[in-house]
Amino acid sequence: MKHTLSVLLQNKPGVLSRVTGLFSGRGFNIKSLSVAETLDPSLSCLTLVTTGSDPIVEQITKQLHKLIDVIKVTDISESEYVEREMALIRVKAENTTRAEVLRVIDIFRGKVVDVSPKSYAVEVTGSSSKIQAIIDILRPIGIKEIVRTGTIAMARAPK
């Protein structure tokens, strides 16, 4: 099962390596990881996507809590949440395919952020599956390079 954890940390050197060291040392999975400063610059927020059975994810949550520099751990996939990823994709755009590429980008509400005679660089955001979908569609046309962020996620406000 996939779980998305939101972890609030002290924004100090070495803290990220405590988290990743915990995962590698105990054989837990990291599917993706993304971290940045919060509004309060002394803290950072880390979104981590992991997989595992319920007992494993429970261990992961508890072990994260046990790290002194970790302030809060929330398994936001336990209730409603939004998640986003971003990808920058450089796709072949030659005479015959330029229009086709633009159409696909439009459907996925992507943006062209760099143009060259033979390629477009495209920015897309969305859920992991949406990003995967555009990649699958662009692949036959010819993807030259791809850079993806990890997932970031936020719980939905209670209704």
Next chain:
Amino acid sequence: MGKMRGSEAIIQCLLEEGVKTIFGFPGGAVIDLYDDLMDSEVNHILVRHEQGAVHAADGFARVTGNVGVALLTSGPGATNGVTAIATAYMDSIPMVILTGQVPTALIGNDAFQEVDIVGITRPCTKHNYLVSKAEDLVPTIREAFHIAQTGRPGPVLIDLPKDIVASIVDFTEKKPIRMQNYQPTYEPHMGQIEKACKQILKAKQPVLYVGGGVILSNASKELTELAQKLNIPVTMTLMGLGAYPGSDKLSMGMLGMHGSYTANMAVAKSDVLIAVGSRFDDRVTGRVDAFAPHAKIIHIDIDPTSISKNVTVDIPIVADCKHSLTAMNSWLDNSGENLGEVCDSHNPWIETVDEWTKKHPMTYIDEGEVIKPQYVIEKLDELTHGDAIITTEVGQNQMWAAQFYKFNKPRRLITSGGLGTMGYGLPAAIGAKMAFPEATVIDVAGDGSIQMNIQELATAKQYNCNVIVCILNNNYLGMVRQWQELFYDKRYAATVMEVTPDFCALAEAYGAVGIRATKTSEVEGVIKEALEKVKESTVILDFRIAREEGVFPMVPAGKATTEMLLV
């Protein structure tokens, strides 16, 4: 208060925490600190290897319950300490390790004797720090002591760059420490206490399974009260031995791989298992699905990660053992239940337990004049009235000590349980003796392990820190040999000690006394002599024991704990 050198501030912090003795080894990166230590009230014990410093501080911490402190230089000094830090980490021992570091300006430059000790020790410390600003020095040391000894204790390392130690810092007033991100739960949830007690009152075949947490939280009295209030048999892990008096009739001794037949059978047949400060380690559970298969499990532990990690628990109580046991005792006292009747209702169970002990007591085969290691431990127990501080090395010697010495009080068995570090026993004995100069301290050793930190005999000599090293000399790396005998067709790969020093001559070389015994009839006299001579000098006893003696009972790794190989 006020401005002072970083090195002075460190010493002031130590004194503020009540630290009077530290163990260490100097070098360039800590030379300033040593310079100030020389004139301070802190007593510094110079070891002969940094591993010894950390083990000695660990032994000191285990016998006193206070934070043990070690001081190491940068680079190789720090890395030499790593095994001992990991040892303390695995057994949850409160410690602060101070390491020197190259000046902040040089960090990251591969400077002379620079090593990223914070990176190296991240997975084997409870927490660690690199002090990168002078104003952080004092608060960091205070926080480190706080973290080391609260919650589930553990070693905390502080890396001290040389320029920070030499700089001028403000020694501010100490305020109570409150950390937003670290607040261990001491008080149990009363609803869980009630559930646990009700479950226990329903039990017909209850067992208390007690670990090192009870010793760490000083809860022996409360545990003893609970066991005796309800007539519940008690088994202890290696780390828990002494938490309940080993000579009492409710004690079943140790459980697990080399536990007693009784303890393992009782756990297997129990209907309610009360785990207190124990963590369902694989050496205890054997095959996990066959561990206490019929029992409702209650688990008290201050560390939430211990709960349902290896075995699913029915009633978890995340809290301090002492607080939880106190709460349970008072709940039971006020429950209106007739506790006398509850005790009586357990009598058939106690009879079953006693039958197991009668059928398969902890025993060994007498071979006349061939010295049996178990006999040596029995004699040690008898001649020290079960009241010595016993440290151990690792291997068969450790298991025989655990099986045959009756630990009646907590903090009497000082042994590397989680990591199983050969070479632990001698430096730990020195640490224990430094804490309690009047105590009889005995390192039960193997001929292999003792050679791993034998250099500490010089430390013992220098500080007149007289201990007995009781070598159960089988001329083998015996525990590994036992596995080879049982599971590898007796192919003794790399376990025969083809060269062993003359331990008596070695003792003399270090200014200690060496005494050898080769016959059973000599054992008692030799121990008596050692107990006499240790008043003046460290004594090495070289017992030439039955070479291929095994440790039994034994649960082969991965088997159910009821599948024991017996004597």
